[in-house]
Amino acid sequence: ILLTQSPGTLSLSPGGGATLSCRVSQSVTSSSLAWYQQKPGQAPRLLIFGASNRFTGVPARFSGSGSGTDFTLSISRLEPEDFALYFCQHYDGSLVTFGQGTRLEIK
Amino acid sequence: QLQESGPGLVKPSGTLSLTCAVSGYSITNAVWWSWVRQTPTKGLEWIGAIYHTGGTDYNPSLKSRVNLSIDRAKNQFSLDLMSVTASDTAMYFCARMSAAMASMPYWGQGIVVTVSS
Helix, strand or coil: CCCCEECCCCEEECCCEEEEEEEEEEECCEEEEEEEEECCCCCCCCEECCCCEEECCCCCCCCEEEEEEEEEEECCCCHHCCCCCCEEEECCCCCCCCCCEEEEECC | EEECCCCCCCCCHHHHHEEEEEEECCCCCCCCCEEEEECCCEEEEEEEECCCCCCEEEECHHHHHHHEEECCCCEEEEECCCCCCHHHHEEEEEEEECCCCEEEEEEEEEEEECCCC
C-alpha cells in the first residue's frame, strides 16, 4: 500500500484554513488511517486516529475525514504553532506505512 | 515515557544496536513496541514492532537485516540492524503502538545514528 500526500508544501496565513490530502493506493478501512504533526527536532505527534478521532489533547481545530482511498486532515483557524510537517499513516495489522509528508508553511 | 540510547556512530558493515527504555508503563502490557526511522530524503520509515509476548512484525524491505528483542526485567526493548551502510544513517525513534488505534500515540525523542568509517 502506498500513501501519497498532497500538496507537498502548503503556504498559508495564520487564521486561515488548511486542507491536507492523503490518497491510498487501495481501499482501506477508516480505522487504519492516522495523522501526525512533526515540528523540527521533535518526534511525530499523533493528531488523528481512525481517520476522524482526535487524540487526547489535540485542539478541536484539527479534524480528519475520508474513507476508502481518500482521506483529509483539515485545520481551521491556523495558529502559528500549526506550521509544521504533517504525515498520514496506515496500519494493516502487520505493516505500517507513512506518507511522504506535507509541509505547512507560513505565507 | 520512551528514551532511545545507543551509539551515535556505526561503521559500515557493522551492526546498529539501539535500546528503548520505557518508564511509567509496563512493557508487558498488551501493546506493540515499534521502531521508526527518518531521513530527509526518505521521510518516515517503519522498521518493525515487537509484541509484549515477543512476537514480531518487520518491514519487508528491512526484514533480512533486523532483529527486535524485548527485556521484561529491564522494561525495555531493542533494535539490531545488521550490515549497515550509509543509507541507514537516520534519526531513529522508538514508539508505543496501539493496534486498537492503529497508530503510535507515544514516541521517544529520537536518536541520530550515522554510519561512517
